[in-house]
Amino acid sequence: MTKEDVKGAAAEEEQQTQSKKALKKQQKEAEKAAKKAEKQAKQTVEQQNADEDDFAKDRYGVSPMVQSQQKLDRVLVRVEELTPEKADQLIWVRARIHTSRAKGKQCFVVLRQQQFNVQALVAVGDRASKQMVKFAANITKESIVDVEAVVRTVEQKIESCSQQDVELHIERIFVISQAEPRLPLQLEDAVRPEGEGDEEARATVNQDTKLDNRVIDLRTTTSQAIFRLQSGVCQLFRDTLIKKGFVEIQTPKIISAASEGGANVFTVSYFKTSAYLAQSPQLYKQMCICADFDKVFCVGPVFRAEDSNTHRHLTEFVGLDIEMAFSYHYHEVIDSITDTMVQIFKGLRDHFQTEIQTVNKQYPSEPFKFLEPTLRLEYTEGVAMLRAAGVEMGDEEDLSTPNEKLLGRLVKEKYDTDFYVLDKYPLAVRPFYTMPDPSNPKYSNSYDMFMRGEEILSGAQRVHDAQLLTERALHHSIDLEKIKAYIDSFRYGAPPHAGGGIGLERVTMLYLGLHNVRQTSMFPRDPKRLTP
Amino acid sequence: MAMYQVKPFGGGDIIHLPTCMYRLPNIHTQTVRCADHVLQNGEIDTGLKALEERQDEILRRLWELKAAVDGLAKTVTTPDADLDATTVPPSPASASTFRGSVDLDSLLGRDLGALRDIVINASPSRPPLCLLVLHRLLCQRYQVLSSVHVHSSVSSVPPKLVNCLGLRRTDNFQRQRFQLGFTLIWKDVPKVQMKFCVPTMCTIEGEANVARFLFRLLGVEPQDPAMATMIDSWVDTAFLQLAQGGAKEQATVVHALNDSLSRSPWLVGAEYSLADMACASCLLQTGAAKSGLVNVQRWLKACQNLGHFNFIHALLQ
Numbered sequence: 001m002t003k004e005d006v007k008g009a010a011a012e013e014e015q016q017t018q019s020k021k022a023l024k025k026q027q028k029e030a031e032k033a034a035k036k037a038e039k040q041a042k043q044t045v046e047q048q049n050a051d052e053d054d055f056a057k058d059r060y061g062v063s064p065m066v067q068s069q070q071k072l073d074r075v076l077v078r079v080e081e082l083t084p085e086k087a088d089q090l091i092w093v094r095a096r097i098h099t100s101r102a103k104g105k106q107c108f109v110v111l112r113q114q115q116f117n118v119q120a121l122v123a124v125g126d127r128a129s130k131q132m133v134k135f136a137a138n139i140t141k142e143s144i145v146d147v148e149a150v151v152r153t154v155e156q157k158i159e160s161c162s163q164q165d166v167e168l169h170i171e172r173i174f175v176i177s178q179a180e181p182r183l184p185l186q187l188e189d190a191v192r193p194e195g196e197g198d199e200e201a202r203a204t205v206n207q208d209t210k211l212d213n214r215v216i217d218l219r220t221t222t223s224q225a226i227f228r229l230q231s232g233v234c235q236l237f238r239d240t241l242i243k244k245g246f247v248e249i250q251t252p253k254i255i256s257a258a259s260e261g262g263a264n265v266f267t268v269s270y271f272k273t274s275a276y277l278a279q280s281p282q283l284y285k286q287m288c289i290c291a292d293f294d295k296v297f298c299v300g301p302v303f304r305a306e307d308s309n310t311h312r313h314l315t316e317f318v319g320l321d322i323e324m325a326f327s328y329h330y331h332e333v334i335d336s337i338t339d340t341m342v343q344i345f346k347g348l349r350d351h352f353q354t355e356i357q358t359v360n361k362q363y364p365s366e367p368f369k370f371l372e373p374t375l376r377l378e379y380t381e382g383v384a385m386l387r388a389a390g391v392e393m394g395d396e397e398d399l400s401t402p403n404e405k406l407l408g409r410l411v412k413e414k415y416d417t418d419f420y421v422l423d424k425y426p427l428a429v430r431p432f433y434t435m436p437d438p439s440n441p442k443y444s445n446s447y448d449m450f451m452r453g454e455e456i457l458s459g460a461q462r463v464h465d466a467q468l469l470t471e472r473a474l475h476h477s478i479d480l481e482k483i484k485a486y487i488d489s490f491r492y493g494a495p496p497h498a499g500g501g502i503g504l505e506r507v508t509m510l511y512l513g514l515h516n517v518r519q520t521s522m523f524p525r526d527p528k529r530l531t532p
Numbered sequence: 533m534a535m536y537q538v539k540p541f542g543g544g545d546i547i548h549l550p551t552c553m554y555r556l557p558n559i560h561t562q563t564v565r566c567a568d569h570v571l572q573n574g575e576i577d578t579g580l581k582a583l584e585e586r587q588d589e590i591l592r593r594l595w596e597l598k599a600a601v602d603g604l605a606k607t608v609t610t611p612d613a614d615l616d617a618t619t620v621p622p623s624p625a626s627a628s629t630f631r632g633s634v635d636l637d638s639l640l641g642r643d644l645g646a647l648r649d650i651v652i653n654a655s656p657s658r659p660p661l662c663l664l665v666l667h668r669l670l671c672q673r674y675q676v677l678s679s680v681h682v683h684s685s686v687s688s689v690p691p692k693l694v695n696c697l698g699l700r701r702t703d704n705f706q707r708q709r710f711q712l713g714f715t716l717i718w719k720d721v722p723k724v725q726m727k728f729c730v731p732t733m734c735t736i737e738g739e740a741n742v743a744r745f746l747f748r749l750l751g752v753e754p755q756d757p758a759m760a761t762m763i764d765s766w767v768d769t770a771f772l773q774l775a776q777g778g779a780k781e782q783a784t785v786v787h788a789l790n791d792s793l794s795r796s797p798w799l800v801g802a803e804y805s806l807a808d809m810a811c812a813s814c815l816l817q818t819g820a821a822k823s824g825l826v827n828v829q830r831w832l833k834a835c836q837n838l839g840h841f842n843f844i845h846a847l848l849q
Binding site: 350 | 719
């Protein structure tokens with residue numbers, strides 16, 4: 001046999017196989033087409049059946065988009081008000097679909113509204129048809145629905161819901177706003193406590209994923225509780241200070257010069273020049289005191305361009321700042337500030353227990369303890385306590401973060417308090433505007449306050465004399481030209497004053513015993529995150 | 533022949549150069565003559581004597597110091613090993629002798645720069661009256677920084693309890709300047725607790741035990757072990773039977789008090805002691821003092837006359 005022959009034979013074989021393959025293909029296609037046709041026929045038959053039997057067609061469906069077409073005289077009941085008192089009433093509820101589960105002729109749906117949820121039921125009967133049950137089971141999670149239902153009491157408590165004594169029997173259900181079928185994260189996973197052990201490796205959601213999809217993450221019961229508590233902190237702060245006779249001020253955030261002389265400020269372009277974002281409202285608080293406002297506080301954003309990627313630093317946070325003129329001793333100001341903090345803690349303890357318990361379900365922690373009046377230790381005492389515990393440090397050395405935490409633990413062991421003040425810091429570690437101690441030039445009239453061993457407030461008696469301020473600035477090698485405006489404000493009679501500021505997010509985080517400040521900041525900003 | 537001849541000057545005699553620098557009279561050839569030699573002997577004797585006396589003085593002082601250091605070493609290392617109970621005089625020094633902070637250093641350990649703060653946690657539903665009485669006595673003896681705090685576990689405390697150690701200080705003070713700190717925290721605890729030096733000491737629980745600790749800080753505990761045991765026994769009776777017992781037990785204790793007080797003005801020995809403080813405070817707190825037994829009433833009056841108990845009535849209302 002020649003090569004050509006072989007080739008020819010092979011080609012023939014190929015052709016044959018090809019034709020075989022082609023045949024097979026054709027056969028398959030034919031089968032597919034047949035199946036499709038069958039299916040379509042079935043569907044049309046079903047559709048006809050469905051259309052025929054669907055007597056409940058107008059009791060469910062997707063509503064047209066609410067473009068304020070009409071004013072309905074309908075009262076929507078809040079889920080938290082669904083109690084056995086409303087038994088057998090027909091009411092309308094607007095809530096989200098938390099979960100839905102179909103079981104034969106019934107569909108169980110959990111409707112959620114903020115921290116509260118209630119079980120609802122669609123069952124085939126004289127009010128609902130099979131198609132309605134199917135529709136209810138297919139509504140995507142997180143969609144907002146309007147439901148008309150009868151409230152019924154149940155014999156057995158529904159443990160998984162917040163409204164445990166009642167159940168809704170749905171008569172009408174309409175989708176107001178539909179959610180996409182694939183959610184970036186599941187809410188049950190976001191609420192699940194971490195570290196349940198290796199037997200049950202159920203999924204929890206990464207913090208970055210949560211922060212990227214903040215809108216969904218904020219819907220969880222834990223997040224709702226955290227931010228309601230944070231709102232409580234802010235409100236208690238304002239109320240307590242207003243009662244004490246303080247005036248709330250608003251200070252500018254675009255400033256011309258970095259007041260603290262640090263490099264940690266953001267620059268913004270300001271027409272033909274550039275300006276800075278305020279690192280703290282300190283300068284303006286003090287000017288208000290010199291302007292005879294006596295006691296001021298301000299709540300506003302603070303911008304720190306520190307490249308610190310830690311669990312407790314943000315580049316933008318809400319600062320709650322206090323400044324107060326005093327009569328003879330700066331301890332008057334410390335007493336006022338600590339009393340404000342204690343009132344805030346008491347208010348949270350007495351009125352926000354449900355929120356604290358909700359957060360503890362996902363992030364368990366010890367309840368926050370404090371003493372009234374607040375414990376005040378001196379810096380030398382703190383150093384002696386640390387030395388007794390084996391830490392070596394100099395008399396005028398600043399406390400490092402691990403030392404602060406250790407001191408917090410020692411104080412907690414002895415006095416059983418999570419909140420205390422450390423008074424009389426060494427002068428060398430404080431900024432130039434801190435008033436030195438009159439009896440000992442190595443120390444200063446400055447103080448720090450700690451919660452759970454972490455610093456929340458740094459304050460001091462300020463130097464209110466222009467000459468001493470100039471001396472101190474020169475001592476710290478600060479360019480006097482840059483702070484000329486600051487020094488000028490003390491040249492026309494300034495009262496002795498002191499103050500301090502706290503970070504709202506950090507205080508909330510430490511009160512609840514959480515471990516990352518991003519959990520208490522709604523849309524956190526740090527060196528790596530600018531959106532959402 | 534010589535060129536120049538110089539006439540000799542001076543005598544031509546041989547000059548004897550001396551070989552002896554100093555010459556003393558030979559003492560061995562001297563005859564003993566009292567009048568002459570007393571002076572010499574006296575000089576030598578007084579010189580020597582003075583030297584000897586000085587040496588003796590120095591040696592004596594050295595011995596004294598050595599004895600003192602040995603004594604101190606013994607008391608620090610083995611406090612009671614050398615003490616023979618039969619040789620120690622029975623009545624201790626009176627309670628009012630001032631001993632100063634040196635005692636605190638030996639009792640509580642060296643002052644490292646931190647205020648020696650005694651922290652007492654008590655429940656506001658059962659104020660520890662005995663400890664408040666002891667606080668008054670401590671204030672008389674040492675410079676004490678007292679403060680009262682209310683813990684977050686308790687929602688509110690009546691003002692009389694908040695001010696039970698005196699009104700809050702408003703002056704400028706440094707915590708370091710005080711010898712002792714007394715911090716009372718009103719907290720929701722089942723038993724009175726005391727914390728002092730957390731790294732080295734565990735918590736002391738029970739009002740009786742804390743009372744014993746504070747009493748020993750006063751330094752007036754009797755050295756006689758028999759008396760010390762009697763005091764301990766009365767303290768136990770007071771806190772276990774009188775404060776916590778039923779009506780029958782309380783009545784028995786009151787009768788026992790009556791019997792004991794018929795023999796002496798105070799419960800133990802001739803001095804006011806912890807036993808009296810403990811029994812009186814428990815009696816006043818439980819209200820069993822209304823029994824009307826003569827000796828008990830007299831003794832209660834005597835306690836109140838001492839001045840430490842005045843404030844208790846205000847607290848008990």
